[in-house]
Amino acid sequence: NELIKKSDMLEYRGKVVLAPMVRIGKLPTRLLALEYGADIVYGEEIIDHRMVLCQRMENEVLQTVDFVHPSGQCLFRTCKLERNRVVFQLGTADPGRAVKTAQLIEKDVAGIDINMGCPKKFSVEVL
Secondary structure: OOOOOHHHOOOOOOOOEEOOOOOOOOHHHHHHHHHOOOOEEEOOOEEHHHHOOOEEEEEOOOOEEEEEOOOOOEEEEEOHHHOOOEEEEEEOOOHHHHHHHHHHHHHHOOEEEEEOOOOOHHHHOOO
16 A cells, blocks of 8 residues: 555646745745746745644635744745645654644645755754
8 A cells, every 4th residue: 555646746847846945935925936837836944843833723814724833923824725736844853743743734735845954953953
């Protein structure tokens, strides 16, 4: 048995992809990129130890799904328009926290990119 069916996998061949960008890879930029021809868009890197604390909330006013940290900050926002084309970039140094974070977000994104190579302390050390 295959865990992931080939039909469920993102196809990158011949696609236009918006790469992850710090501080600009939020929903408005991703939607604009899709409108102008991107096939796949990446969100900015979000660190697992913050994201795992978030609550998934459906925002009926904006028609978005928001992942809200206990501080009140929305760490990640997505919507139906990008659902099958957005990749969540997860910064992690801890497999257990990475899995918990992936389980929190997996139904709202097309893919999850694990970033374990960032030289920042939070990505290379278990906190």
